[in-house]
Amino acid sequence: MLDQGNTAFVLIMAALVLFMTPGLAFFYGGLVKAKSVISMMMMSFGAIALVGVLWVLYGYAIAFANHGAGTNVAGIVGFFSIDWNQIGLGQAFEESQASTINAAYPSMAFVGFQATFAIITVALISGAIADRAKFGAWMIFSGIWVTVVYFPVASWVFNLTSGMFATWGVIDFAGGTAVHINAGAAGLALAIVLGKRVGFAKGAHKPHNPPFVLLGAAILWFGWFGFNAGSEGAADGVAALAWVNTLAAPAAAVLGWLLIEKIRDGKATSIGAASGAVAGLVAITPACAALTPGWGILLGFLAGVICCFAIDWKYRLGFDDSLDVVGVHLVGGIFGTLYLGFFANGSGLIFSGSFEQLGKQATAAAVVGLYSFVLAFVIGFAIEKTIGFRVKTEDEVAGIDTAVHGEEGYVLYEERDETPISVR
Template structure:
């Protein structure tokens, strides 16, 4: 899925920024993958260091040692299910960081991005993942919040951080509506396809079993994004006069984001309704950056933050057995809203502080002249399309 993000984002930036954009995703894979094995797994699924809030990073988790089953004689007896789950959860940490990068496309230093990624995943993602994904110890599931595969921990978390970084780095040179068109539409469509394919495993795999819950999650991961494509394209046709392939790809991602927290607890019919709503609302939400004056380059806020909020709150109304329609109570909606708000505020504040410190010390944003020349050559010394001239 993270290479899918790289392609999805890479196709939408300038031709002279595609390498930089994709490198931010690959950098996240390298750094976060290592940190997860060294201490991230322990912070999320280790014995609580702070009950309800944080796991112990040194609780036998160095190198996933507590899953290797090393006996007194030093023999290794790996825990099949535990290691498989640890590997699966690593992908959540990696993609959450990668998603943020879209907000600062065309103007970020790679080294500064890597510093941000390492600090943010440590002080924000790992604790938030403990809150949400540690079903035995995290405060969110113990309180009764339903977030099956990461509406809060992944999408609201990444979207709030993206907004903070967009504010810290400021606007691109010449920022205005229609500042640029995607330089490679097929690349973006390829990325959306890889994302959707991987998302079936992302959502259905969160059940950690082959059963009816995994099956309904799978079907809903088909239904919601399919409906979201239609919702987005209808809005795009009414608003701009033409339905676009980028709109279809963005609509699919918006539907995937919205169904992520709810895929285990909606009937397919309500998943379709959620998809249409998410596609339409996110198609409108991406215009907020022009009205509010922040430069979220690739609409991480409009799709992931807004879509994550929609999906998280939707559970409180339409969730089977817990939503307003079934219980007549707003209690679940209140819990969903509370979890969304806590994650949003925590991630935004921490990301802003981290980003601001990096900007004031080593510098986060490249020089304007380097941005105009192109991030690929000035930062990486490469070109996405090295065409020889005669």
């Protein structure tokens, strides 16, 4: 018989993860200048719309080819393959409509849960090109990238039936490689392709709305419990461990980030608190079910410290990652993935005395990072050289909300004559 409790669990967790993308819109929207907030938030909502459709049409068929009862699989199984029976979710629909289902949850519940991962991974990339990207070009990039990069990588990581990483013995419970390293590497590639913002320099671009940033971080943290605990697919002890680590690690990361800010700059900031929380959430994602909470706290604290320093690397290396997708998601994702090589229960170095797990983790991080960076660079470069990816300089300076979307984020109206006064 179908386990209705676990079915409800998976569906609720899926809703929490979907809520993360609007949360990301607030987080990113508050970090950009006031004249770019609509553009920034629209990139997240565009990802929901486009990726949601593509996942149903063929994304699941690629990411979970040969999963369950897949019988019509073509391609290189474990690397890039497609289950033709799942195009349009035909087979998943039939399985979910069966009168007797002997499973923890119907196939459609799993389909919905995994769709939300694809959506937010694409949305994360947008932070690297804030303030200067065309919306149409972004949507084209998103559709191509999610098809040739995210869907296959999700198969490597999450398809436990035939996925490449499952075969290798890589530990990535909730997507440190598939989501964060993947998005971070793509963000780096696009930041290089689009070039620096006008006036790019340390301290030149201030967040216009810190309350938005804190609100977005809070929504992300809330949704992340679904992200991590929901990856177990059952309301059991493993999910409970993932939940506790999802509380403890980002909490410790906030402390680590704020400590560095206080020592280095003399002030602990709200932006630092929000960024520290996200850094800790990123780092614990692959490790949430493989660490005791004590090791989870250490992971979070170190992630907060490391990512706080990492966000300044862009000024030294000369690339303009607008909202620190590289410094938080790529660096945090790599750190969390490698940390398992030392502290994963049972297989980490301190438990096994072997570097074998570390080697597996490092290989997985390198494969995903390189694959995503190269293809994202090629796709982004092709778009830039054809239809153009970056807005005109004058539109960037004036504010791309009006130029791209014909809207402004903040408009006041005089009480008497209702004359709009743009807030700059």
